Amino acid sequence: xxxxxxxxxxxxxxxxxxxxKDNFYKKVMTDREINYICSRNHNPxxxxxxFAAKEAISKTLGTGIGAIGWKDMEILHDDxxxxxxxxxxxxxxxxxxxxxxxxxISITHEEEYAIxxxxxxxxxxxxxxxxxxxxxxxxxxxxxxxxxxxxxxxIIGGSKGMTGAPYLATQAALRSGSGLVYTxxxxxxxxxxxxxxxxxxxxxxEDEDKGFFTLKSIEDIKKEIENMDVLAIGPxxxxxxERCQLLREILNYFKGPIVLDADGINCIALDPSILDNREGIxxxxxxxxxxxNFLKRTTKEIQGNRINYSKYVSxxxxxxxxxxxxxxxxxxxxxxxxxxxxxxxMATAGSGDILTGIIASFIGQGLNSFKGTVLGVYCHGLAGDxxxxxxxxxxxxxxxxLENIPYSIKKIEE
Ligand SMILES: NC(=O)C1=CN([C@@H]2O[C@H](COP(=O)(O)OP(=O)(O)OC[C@H]3O[C@@H](n4cnc5c(N)ncnc54)[C@H](OP(=O)(O)O)[C@@H]3O)[C@@H](O)[C@H]2O)[C@@H](O)CC1
Ligand SMILES: Nc1ncnc2c1ncn2[C@@H]1O[C@H](COP(=O)(O)OP(=O)(O)O)[C@@H](O)[C@H]1O
Ligand SMILES: [Mg+2]
Numbered sequence: 530x531x532x533x534x535x536x537x538x539x540x541x542x543x544x545x546x547x548x549x550k551d552n553f554y555k556k557v558m559t560d561r562e563i564n565y566i567c568s569r570n571h572n573p574x575x576x577x578x579x580f581a582a583k584e585a586i587s588k589t590l591g592t593g594i595g596a597i598g599w600k601d602m603e604i605l606h607d608d609x610x611x612x613x614x615x616x617x618x619x620x621x622x623x624x625x626x627x628x629x630x631x632x633x634i635s636i637t638h639e640e641e642y643a644i645x646x647x648x649x650x651x652x653x654x655x656x657x658x659x660x661x662x663x664x665x666x667x668x669x670x671x672x673x674x675x676x677x678x679x680x681x682x683x684i685i686g687g688s689k690g691m692t693g694a695p696y697l698a699t700q701a702a703l704r705s706g707s708g709l710v711y712t713x714x715x716x717x718x719x720x721x722x723x724x725x726x727x728x729x730x731x732x733x734x735e736d737e738d739k740g741f742f743t744l745k746s747i748e749d750i751k752k753e754i755e756n757m758d759v760l761a762i763g764p765x766x767x768x769x770x771e772r773c774q775l776l777r778e779i780l781n782y783f784k785g786p787i788v789l790d791a792d793g794i795n796c797i798a799l800d801p802s803i804l805d806n807r808e809g810i811x812x813x814x815x816x817x818x819x820x821x822n823f824l825k826r827t828t829k830e831i832q833g834n835r836i837n838y839s840k841y842v843s844x845x846x847x848x849x850x851x852x853x854x855x856x857x858x859x860x861x862x863x864x865x866x867x868x869x870x871x872x873x874x875m876a877t878a879g880s881g882d883i884l885t886g887i888i889a890s891f892i893g894q895g896l897n898s899f900k901g902t903v904l905g906v907y908c909h910g911l912a913g914d915x916x917x918x919x920x921x922x923x924x925x926x927x928x929x930x931l932e933n934i935p936y937s938i939k940k941i942e943e
Pocket of ligand 3: 790882
């Protein structure tokens with residue numbers, strides 16, 4: 530959003546009208562503005578108001594008069610007398626380059642002075658103000674750096690019919706700044722994933738031709754995750770006793786941070802003691818239905834007491850909890866964060882899988898796990914809010930959130 534204001538002394542305009550009215554009109558006003566001024570009997574206050582509006586607009590554009598000419602901004606009035614600006618083609622080009630969509634103006638005058646205020650905003654900007662605390666969390670990228678400096682993220686998930694979930698988590702990690710993302714999927718899904726993913730490195734894992742992970746997957750998985758900075762496990766993973774055991778082995782073997790989502794959470798719900806022996810930090814990202822399943826409560830009970838259930842889980846299981854939904858709650862390390870971003874348009878399949886990838890990405894880039902989670906949740910909601918500006922809430926799909934991650938990070942960075 531940009532703003533500009535200007536004040537004009539009316540007696541200065543009166544003097545100009547006496548000395549060089551025609552020249553002044555010719556230089557500053559369009560024909561339609563002159564017609565309007567004639568209809569107002571060449572009232573110097575009206576003219577001072579139009580003049581001030583043009584100055585204010587030029588400040589809004591950050592150029593001042595010069596880069597944009599007086600006549601490139603035509604101040605007109607609607608049926609109710611409200612002033613608005615009509616730009617020449619040159620003016621429109623400048624606005625477009627600044628990614629502004631709307632310039633609003635307001636003019637007022639008294640005996641001696643006329644004042645005009647202009648405000649410019651783009652669709653991307655509308656009503657979005659980023660919390661300064663969040664801005665500080667964004668990891669800086671060094672000039673002298675390479676992909677190895679921005680984290681090796683391993684996404685473990687997918688099963689027959691559920692290739693979208695690991696795809697979305699993978700793309701989200703890449704879009705959030707990760708240098709290298711490895712997608713570990715059951716071997717039978719390799720061909721389809723290779724078509725879907727271009728930038729990620731695909732690691733096909735032994736699946737006994739079943740289309741989902743089995744206990745026989747563990748050796749391949751251990752080999753692949755050895756050098757990872759962070760893992761995200763769960764999107765499209767599927768749930769059964771064997772996968773629950775597989776997950777136990779991974780959680781014990783891998784010493785770094787792990788983001789557990791979706792079926793990762795549903796699997797440990799079968800045996801929560803899996804979490805007890807973890808050396809690394811675990812981040813759990815359930816929706817209320819998943820947390821209800823995990824705690825053997827109803828969704829209604831969870832929703833009626835969101836903060837307490839979140840705190841309970843983060844303390845009892847020593848995890849960072851992300852309880853998703855309106856105002857997603859993050860608890861852990863003695864802190865609570867209530868997220869302000871997001872909208873009901875995000876209640877669409879796959880949007881949680883994207884969050885999983887974003888959080889893993891920020892942690893993989895070296896952020897402390899709690900802070901990385903807070904930044905990830907905020908950024909995810911902001912990407913959803915930006916997608917809503919473009920698509921509205923009804924037609925918004927997870928891919929729209931994905932595509933807005935870069936703009937959301939850019940907005941946080943500004
Ligand atoms: N394209 C793909 O490949 C995709 C694959 N996906 C993968 O699918 C797998 C299953 O995950 P899932 O979340 O879709 O189903 P599931 O855990 O059975 O939960 C459903 C039940 O829980 C409840 N519930 C849900 N949300 C709630 C809320 N906010 N607040 C309250 N309650 C809520 C709700 O209960 P209800 O209200 O209907 O009683 C609903 O019936 C998982 O691996 C995931 O990664 C998906 O990510 C989508 C894209
Ligand atoms: N009404 C809403 N307001 C804000 N955020 C929402 C709303 N509905 C859903 N979301 C967000 O969308 C995501 C949905 O996650 P999840 O239920 O796991 O989806 P999926 O499993 O389909 O990927 C969460 O981050 C949640 O906070
Ligand atoms: Mg989910």
